[in-house]
Amino acid sequence: MNLDALVSAALDEDIGPGDLTTIHTVGPDRTGRAQIFAKQRLVVCGHDVAARVFAQVAERLGDEVAYRAAAPEGKEVEDQSVIAEVEGALRTILIGERVALNWLMRLSGIATHTATFARAADGSGMRVVDTRKTTALHRTLEKHAVRCGGGHNHRMGLFDGVMIKDNHIAAVGDLASAVRKVRNEVHHLVKIEVEVTRLDQIRVAVEAGADVLLLDNMDNVALAEAVELARSLKPSVVLEASGNMTAERIRSLHGIDLDVVSAGGLIHQARWVDLSLKIR
Amino acid sequence: MNLDALVSAALDEDIGPGDLTTIHTVGPDRTGRAQIFAKQRLVVCGHDVAARVFAQVAERLGDEVAYRAAAPEGKEVEDQSVIAEVEGALRTILIGERVALNWLMRLSGIATHTATFARAADGSGMRVVDTRKTTALHRTLEKHAVRCGGGHNHRMGLFDGVMIKDNHIAAVGDLASAVRKVRNEVHHLVKIEVEVTRLDQIRVAVEAGADVLLLDNMDNVALAEAVELARSLKPSVVLEASGNMTAERIRSLHGIDLDVVSAGGLIHQARWVDLSLKIR
Amino acid sequence: MNLDALVSAALDEDIGPGDLTTIHTVGPDRTGRAQIFAKQRLVVCGHDVAARVFAQVAERLGDEVAYRAAAPEGKEVEDQSVIAEVEGALRTILIGERVALNWLMRLSGIATHTATFARAADGSGMRVVDTRKTTALHRTLEKHAVRCGGGHNHRMGLFDGVMIKDNHIAAVGDLASAVRKVRNEVHHLVKIEVEVTRLDQIRVAVEAGADVLLLDNMDNVALAEAVELARSLKPSVVLEASGNMTAERIRSLHGIDLDVVSAGGLIHQARWVDLSLKIR
Amino acid sequence: MNLDALVSAALDEDIGPGDLTTIHTVGPDRTGRAQIFAKQRLVVCGHDVAARVFAQVAERLGDEVAYRAAAPEGKEVEDQSVIAEVEGALRTILIGERVALNWLMRLSGIATHTATFARAADGSGMRVVDTRKTTALHRTLEKHAVRCGGGHNHRMGLFDGVMIKDNHIAAVGDLASAVRKVRNEVHHLVKIEVEVTRLDQIRVAVEAGADVLLLDNMDNVALAEAVELARSLKPSVVLEASGNMTAERIRSLHGIDLDVVSAGGLIHQARWVDLSLKIR
């Protein structure tokens, strides 16, 4: 579902067959200006989707509205900062307010939360990346919010990267043959990642042709050992660590030669930040 | 968007043109059983949507799968409890796993978070309700999760209740005429709620015909005074308090004669709970 | 389905893979002006949807067209009055003509028919309202036409008001417990209406918490008695009468203290009025 | 839009995010049987769409329901006749009731109205047919209702037949060249119909290659003369009369050698018939 379709469905959800309050009180001739401002320190994310919300409401009603970002996407701002202004028909602003703010608050929440993880990795050479633990239909936006907060992305879905996990191996019965089967079938621009939890799996995975290893739920001692073994077997292997990652844990990983740390919590442990829209 | 369409779009988002890993490793003849279990204490929510995820994957592939709830919707379970079992084609289970878990983890997170609020209101006669601060396209599910956690719902959207807020009054210029305009237009099964922040607004709103008052951002002293005034003017008025509600704050409201406490945070401050799916 | 989607589907239905007549006879360079005029006395309704029909045809073809209302929405006009003008590419006007006229004729038919009901209620204090007996996918437009004719609307659908009817009571077995169950579940901006056909049901319904009573299929003597009883039990109760309402019947109800008279026939007994489009 | 999509959209329109009444009062375990019966003499039409309404509601809820036609499609039945029975989950019956009845009442209304026209043509050799004056998105169903009433159909839309009308000629400037242009472009299974209002146009149209003539708004004397002229020029020409046709007018046309009489009023002057659903 592309962004315009998503915004349209969100408006359908909230407006349904009509806004009972605004439509009966505010005529098309009432125009003005509103400000969206932060009620806490936060990293801004979501201008594009918010702008489309107001634009679509205006189009539905035959109104005019303009959305202007006052703080750029990805910037950290202080409490009380104005992050955007909306100018035009007041009924359009009132009808779009909640849907637009909901997105800005969610996405800025993810960006703000991710920033604490990304800062923890600064200087380590590790990328902090997200996972497929995202909200249905919001994955593209949530992954954008991760980048706004200084993180990077993992694969987008099941279709643009191979990840052989414990349940796949349980279903197939044999790690090495799973890797080889996939290698034979998938196209030549896709890398194969294999989840390993024990050292003996590393050798099997690398020899079967894994390009990337997911070192899952290991403590730092095990991680260091795993990294050393994997690098000795295949220097170009990409190494990713995962498992209840926090900013503190990430800081403790500096010095272990990892390429990537993945954390679903960038997205699913983030809370909305607080924003408010006021007509001036 | 009805639930089946939402589930289908979520699968499209994750699967895209095809799961590169499972489809090349696990044939249609591999069948088995998986368990979904809790990795923390939580209130269960989301069985219906999870069941549809697996059913739709099976239908796309021509497989068979059965989803069985092991702990009922709305029940609080201990860490390590099995909450559901899925039996059938392993490739269907593997392909649906992430999308199904994502919903179960989000919705159970909201139910679990709401339960702390609902318990705080026990015995007070107040309903704890949600707001329109929900995730786009997920509102029906999130409001269901609130009920699973012991909360109640506010209106569904802009179309099934009237709420005149500060920005409406700013746009119209006059609270009383806004109430009267709406009363004259909307159908006779809809109640009109008016947001007030000062005592003098209460008399105006009630006399103009408000059925419900939203007492916004008042401290307990102001709330008690507002409730007394409103009840004296119109005994049948419904009184709702809002503004950064927490479980603690709700406990402090016992004794003030409120009908409803609303808190967007039931949903937007909830974090996902931790669940895991294992093939047995 | 929002209005633009509805218009687009209507054009798809009529045009299908292409207009065989116009496209082969009228080039994009042929421009001109057409008038839509009344062939009988009528209340005008449908400008917004007609304008979108021509606009969408023009957009599909890359043409220009302008639609101008000559008689405002909701106005009663005489036979032969021009109600709208369309100017621009003649092929766009020819291709959109039928779909646009179909809507104008239907909606003006409903507005014209409703006006006779609304006039019958003038001075009585009663609202004349529609029901859910509407044409699939046209409900929002038909309810708009009722307002153009001087009527008001009842609830939009099953989602924005509670109506407990005879069949619900047959299914539940007990009127009072049905009312209480609903009261406990629905949000606090929704009123509960209960259909009653006998006096003894009125006391039960009111005591169980009904906000509105639907007095169905009673003669005027029974209605007057029902109104008196209901008002004595709960002065604020909203009272609605229904059952084969006609303008004549409505005139006979003046003096009975009803709030609302509902009539599905506003819509389903209306016939299309006659309009014609002529290229000048 | 195919029939299942149409039914689904109609349910979305009425149910929206949920039926507030039924869902909170009638559990999935309550089953029973309902009858749909006529409250007037009528021609039955709409079983297929009504059956799909209940089937789709049942599928959405995970319920079971069976719809059985008690009087066959197209049959004329007496007042109080049972025309269908629905058996299964009562909540499914209650939720689908209005949408199903709305269609049965509309379509049976068209069939019943058409029957008076069709009977008027009996024995004349003329077909009574509909026009493109139909309700948006309902054309296929309305044309089916016309056939149930004993009528026939005209072309389905702009795409399956050529009709050159007065406004086309106004736009092109010349009847004969319009006919020839179309003949050269359209495929060889399509006939070309030309609207004529004067005798001199008949010769031009036939000589340019018209297969069918629409004799519009002529009185019986003019019609008879037109028919004689046309038949003398081209014996195989198909002759259609139109213009405010009523059953009375049609009876007066017996003896004039017409093939077809078209009347938009079959559909747009029909009113809904009265049906009721009762749980037994």
Add this chain to the structure above:
Amino acid sequence: MNLDALVSAALDEDIGPGDLTTIHTVGPDRTGRAQIFAKQRLVVCGHDVAARVFAQVAERLGDEVAYRAAAPEGKEVEDQSVIAEVEGALRTILIGERVALNWLMRLSGIATHTATFARAADGSGMRVVDTRKTTALHRTLEKHAVRCGGGHNHRMGLFDGVMIKDNHIAAVGDLASAVRKVRNEVHHLVKIEVEVTRLDQIRVAVEAGADVLLLDNMDNVALAEAVELARSLKPSVVLEASGNMTAERIRSLHGIDLDVVSAGGLIHQARWVDLSLKIR
């Protein structure tokens, strides 16, 4: 599916959740001009769809782009001819390039292939037409390409013409009754075509009321005999020949009094022509 929806779905198919290459390398400020040129002699077809591809990409990205046809639709051009220019944001040009070229190459391939058939019929009085052997969802475009190459179209689908084929007769059991049943049901602007393979069928079909005969898989001797018989029975009958038609075969049919030659191969034996887009 209308053209804009088709183009949008095609872009979704190719772009999915995002172009990994362009979006990370070419900023919105990079603008320029590209040429699309022929790498062989060909008949140009597809400008409208190609223009929409670039326009839709630009709209998704908020970019500007202009598409200009350098060789008109339907024109035969030499190798190395520039057929179109695209000017604007380079990222829009790069993202739309493949989808636009794919359509131009396919459609020009069909037009180029058809031209050899159409030329073979020049001077014979026969139309060369396509069939329903087209690519799913591309029929309207492919039939347009046939016209660009000098061919004509057969019916668009099952809905705008009657064709009784061998399998229909096998299912019904009797050619004559099949023709009569259809004649009695279909509207009066539709012609009835009957497929015949033997002379004895011609008399049956014509006497039952066939308007058009499809003379299938006959050699030239049989064709000539069939044509003579059919014309003697009904001079106005339309005669169509089919069955593995090639340009050579068509040339051999000059002198046989056929109206139409149909060939699925116009479309399904065409290969893409070669085009290239270069940024200048």
Add this chain to the structure above:
Amino acid sequence: MNLDALVSAALDEDIGPGDLTTIHTVGPDRTGRAQIFAKQRLVVCGHDVAARVFAQVAERLGDEVAYRAAAPEGKEVEDQSVIAEVEGALRTILIGERVALNWLMRLSGIATHTATFARAADGSGMRVVDTRKTTALHRTLEKHAVRCGGGHNHRMGLFDGVMIKDNHIAAVGDLASAVRKVRNEVHHLVKIEVEVTRLDQIRVAVEAGADVLLLDNMDNVALAEAVELARSLKPSVVLEASGNMTAERIRSLHGIDLDVVSAGGLIHQARWVDLSLKIR
């Protein structure tokens, strides 16, 4: 668009508002069996989509039908071989026939054409792969047909692999910086392919981090030299050759150490094979 949606749209395209021929001649009670057989030697492809075509038609009509593959997907069969049987309601078979055959003929055409390429590569160690030169909305099916013919697939679209081509470099201005920019942004399971046409570009691309090289439009001497250089710089680099590949050319490449040969012509130079459906 998933496969069921694609099939449904294809049926809408062909059937539109109704099959005029079948529906009026063949009742629902007529059942039987049909065979689909080859009229030439071919590789079978398309059973899944053909089966869905008949299943969807049956579902629309309330009929029963069963599709059975007689020759398995991917198998090469002789002229006159039965490849599938369809049994059930004859009207369903007749209505679905054309759409089902169209897909079987197209897809088997691609599989049959690809097989000649794949055989040419046998024993060479090279994969023969397709490109993004596919038919809009048919890419997944066409790529499946390539695999049926013994080929492999390239990336699915712009979203699951990076390909930096000449036009990208023209837009960016510098090959090396383009590679580095992409590397920094895309996720760690995606490989980066760079199109090169000259030897000096190979060193730049490899040093900037290219994982795969597309050696475009080189003759065999240049290819051999390029392969040698690339392997010496980075042994693990994947090497793909492209540019007007034919089976003959592929045979000439044995001995050059390529990994992949890509050819858009697998799909866009394939012609439909000939199949026929006969009711027995």
